Amino acid sequence: MAKVQFNDVSFSYGDKKIIQNLSLEVNDGEIMGVIGPSGCGKTTLIRLLCGFIKPETGSIFIGETCVFDAKKRINIPPERRNIGVVFQDYAVWPHLTVLENVKYPLKKKRMDKKQMQEIAMNALKQVQMETYANHLPSQLSGGQQQRVAIARALVSSKELIVLDEPITNLDLKLRQEMLKEIREIQKTIGTTIVYISHDQEASLELCDRLAIMDQQGNIRQLGNDYDIVMKPKDRYIFEFVGISNFVDVVAKEDGVYINAQNGLVKLDDKSVLENPTKAYQLAFRPMDAVFDNESPIKGKVVTETFLGNITNYFIQLGDKQIRLQQSALDVMKYGKAKEGQEVGLKFVRKFYYEKEEA
Ligand SMILES: Nc1ncnc2c1ncn2[C@@H]1O[C@H](COP(=O)(O)OP(=O)(O)OP(=O)(O)O)[C@@H](O)[C@H]1O
Ligand SMILES: [Mg+2]
Structure with a gap:
C-alpha cells in the first residue's frame, strides 16, 4: 500500500496550460476517484504520476518516496515507480495471449519461469480469467480484456494501481461487475487505487473519495459520496454529479x-x-x-x-x-x-x- 501525493503540480502542452498548481493526497489503501469532463486533464495527471511526462512545478510522492521534485531535480523513471497501470486506450497487447500479457511486467524483474507462471495465474484467478489464459485478446470481449489489463496491473504492483477507465468497451452491466471486482481486489490486497472515470454514479458507489476536476484542470471539490451529493460546493459540481x-x-x-x-x-x-x-x-x-x-x-x-x-x-x-x-x-x-x-x-x-x- 502506498499513499500518493501531488504538491503544487503544473503542466502544459506547449503553451496550453493543462494542470495548474494541483495538490491532491490519496491515502494509503484508499480508492480515489478522479472524474471530470473529457479533456480536463485526467489522463495527463496519470501520465505525470507514472513519469511519462514531467511537471513544470511541484513534487510527487508515492509512499515515502519522492518520485519527482522540480526544485530538487528528482525524476525517477516510470519503470522504477512501481505502479500498476491500466491505460484508457490500449489495455492489452493484441499479439500476446492473456497469460503472456499478464507475465509481461514480470519479465523485467528477473524471476524464474515457474514463479512467474504462478504469480500470473494467481492474478488471472483474482479477476476470474484463468480459464482464458491461452486466448488472444481478439477472442475476448472488451470487458474481459479490461480484466486482463487489471490482472497485469496487479502483478506490476501491489502498492498502487491506476485505472484509466475506457469510455467505450464496457457496457453498464459489465462496468458494474468490474467495479465490484475492483472493490474485492482492494479489500483482499489493500492496494491503493486511483480510478479515473466518466461515470459519476458508479464512482460515487465505488470510491472512498472523489476528486472532481473542471475544464481548467483544477480540482473543484474533494470529498466522500456524502459531501459530493449533499454538499455540492458550487453549481458546477451540482450539475456534474446528477x-x-x-x-x-x-x-x-x-x-x-x-x-x-x-x-x-x-x-x-x-x-x-x-x-x-x-x-x-x-x-x-x-x-x-x-x-x-x-x-x-x-x-x-x-x-x-x-x-x-x-x-x-x-x-x-x-x-x-x-x-x-x-x-x-x-x-x-x-x-x-x-x-x-x-x-x-x-x-x-x-x-x-x-x-x-x-
Ligand atoms: N500529447 C499531447 N499534445 C498536446 N496536447 C495534448 C496531448 N495529450 C493531451 N493533450 C490535451 O490536453 C488536454 C487534457 O487531455 P487529457 O487526455 O488529460 O484529458 P482527459 O481528462 O483524460 O479526457 P478524456 O476524459 O477524454 O480521456 C486536452 O485538451 C488534450 O487535447
Ligand atoms: Mg483520458
Whole structure:
C-alpha cells in the first residue's frame, strides 16, 4: 500500500496550460476517484504520476518516496515507480495471449519461469480469467480484456494501481461487475487505487473519495459520496454529479419567491440569498421535489412516464419545465399524478446558485 501525493503540480502542452498548481493526497489503501469532463486533464495527471511526462512545478510522492521534485531535480523513471497501470486506450497487447500479457511486467524483474507462471495465474484467478489464459485478446470481449489489463496491473504492483477507465468497451452491466471486482481486489490486497472515470454514479458507489476536476484542470471539490451529493460546493459540481433542475427565483426583503404556475410564490424558508442584486436560481434533483397538495407552489403535469422502478414527470412551473422522479415508495407516500393535473410541489432538498449567463 502506498499513499500518493501531488504538491503544487503544473503542466502544459506547449503553451496550453493543462494542470495548474494541483495538490491532491490519496491515502494509503484508499480508492480515489478522479472524474471530470473529457479533456480536463485526467489522463495527463496519470501520465505525470507514472513519469511519462514531467511537471513544470511541484513534487510527487508515492509512499515515502519522492518520485519527482522540480526544485530538487528528482525524476525517477516510470519503470522504477512501481505502479500498476491500466491505460484508457490500449489495455492489452493484441499479439500476446492473456497469460503472456499478464507475465509481461514480470519479465523485467528477473524471476524464474515457474514463479512467474504462478504469480500470473494467481492474478488471472483474482479477476476470474484463468480459464482464458491461452486466448488472444481478439477472442475476448472488451470487458474481459479490461480484466486482463487489471490482472497485469496487479502483478506490476501491489502498492498502487491506476485505472484509466475506457469510455467505450464496457457496457453498464459489465462496468458494474468490474467495479465490484475492483472493490474485492482492494479489500483482499489493500492496494491503493486511483480510478479515473466518466461515470459519476458508479464512482460515487465505488470510491472512498472523489476528486472532481473542471475544464481548467483544477480540482473543484474533494470529498466522500456524502459531501459530493449533499454538499455540492458550487453549481458546477451540482450539475456534474446528477440530473439537475434550475428554476429562477426572486429575492425580496421578506424572502425568496419562485416563479410557479400560479405566479410568484414565496418559498417557505428563511434562507436569505448572499447578494440580492444578483440573479439566483433554485436547484434541485428530480427525486428532491415531492407532490404536496398543501403547498402553495403549483405546477402542471406535462408528461408522466412509468419506467419500472421509478416514475418520471415533466412538470410546467412558470416558464420552465422541471423533471421530477418518484420511487415506488414515493408513489405510496405522495400518490401519483396524471398528465394535465395541477400539483402542489414541496422541495425536500434544495440549493441556491447564481444564475449563469445564457
Ligand atoms: N500529447 C499531447 N499534445 C498536446 N496536447 C495534448 C496531448 N495529450 C493531451 N493533450 C490535451 O490536453 C488536454 C487534457 O487531455 P487529457 O487526455 O488529460 O484529458 P482527459 O481528462 O483524460 O479526457 P478524456 O476524459 O477524454 O480521456 C486536452 O485538451 C488534450 O487535447
Ligand atoms: Mg483520458
